[in-house]
Amino acid sequence: MKHHxxxxxxxxxxxxxxxxxxxxxxxxxxxxxxQRRGLDQSSNSLRPKSGGGDExxxxxxxxxFERLLTWEExxxxxxxxxxxxxxxxxxxxxxxxxxxxxxxxxxxxxxCLGVITCxxxxxxxxxxxxxxxxxxxxxxNASCLCGSQLKHIDCGxxxxxxxxxxxxxxxxxxxxxxxxxxxxxxxSRDERTRFEQIVFENPAAxxxxxxxxxxxxxxxxxxxxxxxxxxxxxxxxxxxxxxLRGKSTRNFVDxxxxxxxxxxxxxxxxxxxxxxxxVVQTQFMVSQLVTDFIEDEAVNGxxxxxxxxxxxxxxxxxxxxxxxSALLACWVPGLMTYxxxxxxxxxxxxxxxxxxxxxxxxxxxxxxxxxxxxxxxxSWMNFGxxxxxxxxxxxxxxxxxxxxxxxxxxxxxxxSKELDDILxxxxxxxxxxxxxxxxxxxxxxxxxxxxxxxxxxxxxVCQNCTLVLGECSxxxxxxxxxxxxxxxxxxxxxxxxxxxxx
Numbered sequence: 001m002k003h004h005x006x007x008x009x010x011x012x013x014x015x016x017x018x019x020x021x022x023x024x025x026x027x028x029x030x031x032x033x034x035q036r037r038g039l040d041q042s043s044n045s046l047r048p049k050s051g052g053g054d055e056x057x058x059x060x061x062x063x064x065f066e067r068l069l070t071w072e073e074x075x076x077x078x079x080x081x082x083x084x085x086x087x088x089x090x091x092x093x094x095x096x097x098x099x100x101x102x103x104x105x106x107x108x109x110x111x112c113l114g115v116i117t118c119x120x121x122x123x124x125x126x127x128x129x130x131x132x133x134x135x136x137x138x139x140x141n142a143s144c145l146c147g148s149q150l151k152h153i154d155c156g157x158x159x160x161x162x163x164x165x166x167x168x169x170x171x172x173x174x175x176x177x178x179x180x181x182x183x184x185x186x187x188s189r190d191e192r193t194r195f196e197q198i199v200f201e202n203p204a205a206x207x208x209x210x211x212x213x214x215x216x217x218x219x220x221x222x223x224x225x226x227x228x229x230x231x232x233x234x235x236x237x238x239x240x241x242x243x244l245r246g247k248s249t250r251n252f253v254d255x256x257x258x259x260x261x262x263x264x265x266x267x268x269x270x271x272x273x274x275x276x277x278x279v280v281q282t283q284f285m286v287s288q289l290v291t292d293f294i295e296d297e298a299v300n301g302x303x304x305x306x307x308x309x310x311x312x313x314x315x316x317x318x319x320x321x322x323x324x325s326a327l328l329a330c331w332v333p334g335l336m337t338y339x340x341x342x343x344x345x346x347x348x349x350x351x352x353x354x355x356x357x358x359x360x361x362x363x364x365x366x367x368x369x370x371x372x373x374x375x376x377x378x379s380w381m382n383f384g385x386x387x388x389x390x391x392x393x394x395x396x397x398x399x400x401x402x403x404x405x406x407x408x409x410x411x412x413x414x415x416s417k418e419l420d421d422i423l424x425x426x427x428x429x430x431x432x433x434x435x436x437x438x439x440x441x442x443x444x445x446x447x448x449x450x451x452x453x454x455x456x457x458x459x460x461v462c463q464n465c466t467l468v469l470g471e472c473s474x475x476x477x478x479x480x481x482x483x484x485x486x487x488x489x490x491x492x493x494x495x496x497x498x499x500x501x502x
Contacts (some may be wrong), residue, residue: 012364017042030351030355038251056076056077057069057073057076057077057080057188059081059184059188060082060084061081061082061084061172062172062175062176063172064172065074065171065172066169066172068166068167068168068170069101069167069168069169070167073167074167074168077189082110082159082185083114083181083185084112084113084155084157084176085113085181086110086111086113087110087111087128088108088109088110088446089110089111090107090108090109091108092107095164096164096165098165099163099164099482100164100166101164103162103165103166104164105162105163105165105168106162107160108163109158109161110158110159110160110161111156111157112157112176113131113155113178114153114154114156114176115129115130115178116136116139116150116153117129117138117150117151118150119151120146120148122143123144123145123148126180126182129152129185131181136152139152155174155176155177155178156172156174157173157174158172159172160172160173175487176349179182183229184230184502187227187228187230187240187433191228193226195224195227195244198222198239202373203469206238207234207235207238209226210224210231210232211223211224211231215269256270266281266282267279267280268280271397275339275340275341276340277337277338277339277340279335279337279339280335281334281336285332285334285335285336288325289323289335294328299324301323302322302323303321303333304319304321304322305320305330306320306339307319307320308316311338316338316339316340316341317339317341318336319336319338319339320333320335321333321334321337322334332341338429343427353470356460387443
């Protein structure tokens with residue numbers, strides 16, 4: 001009767017495949033003896049024969065033996081990891097990890113897949129086979145590095161693990177009549193300890209520096225590549241480094257405070273609550289946000305976008321607000337924000353920290369009252385009026401019509417310098433806005449797309465839209481919003497304006 005691994009991985013009956021030897025099984029009497037042994041005593045019959053591990057666990061198990069290991073020992077051995085190329089498999093569904101006896105525990109199985117070698121006797125290349133038959137066939141269809149033909153040596157040695165409340169009862173059956181793979185995937189406990197020691201001695205070293213070895217006055221320090229061939233791969237070293245540094249006991253609050261101290265003015269706003277937001281901005285970003293002119297092309301204003309895969313947690317966002325630089329002929333970041341999710345309050349906080357804290361440079365000033373209305377526009381954008389409650393103190397003039405807010409704010413602004421040259425292109429539009437009894441008609445005349453929306457009677461034509469300030473290339477649901485944004489863009493591009501008392 002064939003072993004199930006042979007039925008699954010038995011390849012063509014040509015010279016490429018060498019039949020494996022049948023694994024030895026435990027006699028019924030020995031099985032009954034092991035069953036009576038229970039939890040308190042494990043088998044002392046055969047220890048793993050090959051070296052390369054430590055006293056607790058050998059990652060090259062070979063021969064027939066049994067071991068009882070506690071959960072602490074299982075964790076220290078990386079879940080009893082093996083260097084052999086194994087096909088994992090399950091057992092019956094009746095077992096449970098909460099069982100008191102190992103025989104009633106959850107059963108899992110590992111079957112060795114053997115190795116792929118070269119038919120040239122002098123070639124020492126040993127390849128790890130893939131876990132699926134199609135993958136193994138693809139490996140055999142290729143040639144060896146020396147140009148000779150490859151062959152698959154099947155094995156079938158089996159490891160059975162019973163996970164129960166007291167730990168894991170490990171049973172290994174069979175002898176590996178094939179060479180070891182030259183490429184391994186796991187680190188032993190001692191190897192991982194040596195790696196951690198080198199990392200702690202060189203906390204600022206990256207993966208490449210750890211592989212090359214750090215230079216010092218006394219010479220080159222130890223390279224992690226001497227610990228194991230696993231650490232010859234730079235990507236693997238990077239992954240191990242991230243996993244190790246992720247367990248650091250350093251206080252994040254202290255690190256963040258030190259970062260702010262070393263980079264004053266870089267963090268504009270930070271909030272660590274249910275909604276966590278960190279807004280950062282450099283002086284170069286500030287200089288790109290406000291300009292003294294309007295481009296002829298549709299590149300005026302600010303475009304915000306969020307990246308969902310930048311941070312370690314997939315729900316965390318990196319929000320970048322970009323503006324077009326005519327000098328660089330490309331879009332450059334004007335504001336960067338970390339947020340622990342998507343919510344209305346995130347956008348409101350971002351604009352609060354960014355605009356009120358960072359957009360005041362080179363005599364440019366942003367009106368706080370306009371920011372309040374900006375928060376309202378953001379809330380109307382995609383979330384609806386019902387979620388305005390989350391803005392809290394942001395909305396301190398909810399009952400005041402927005403057009404009246406704009407008119408009052410504009411009329412009460414003190415002129416601190418001559419603005420004729422700057423406001424001249426916008427005076428006609430502003431005056432028409434202030435005098436227009438029908439804002440819908442004004443918006444339709446100013447922007448043909450508004451006239452189209454009004455005539456089509458489709459208020460939700462552009463329900464999902466992108467915020468672009470200044471040259472309003474944003475299709476609003478009503479011309480009232482378009483008119484407001486047009487006026488806001490004109491005021492935002494002016495220099496030297498500030499409301500009374502600001």
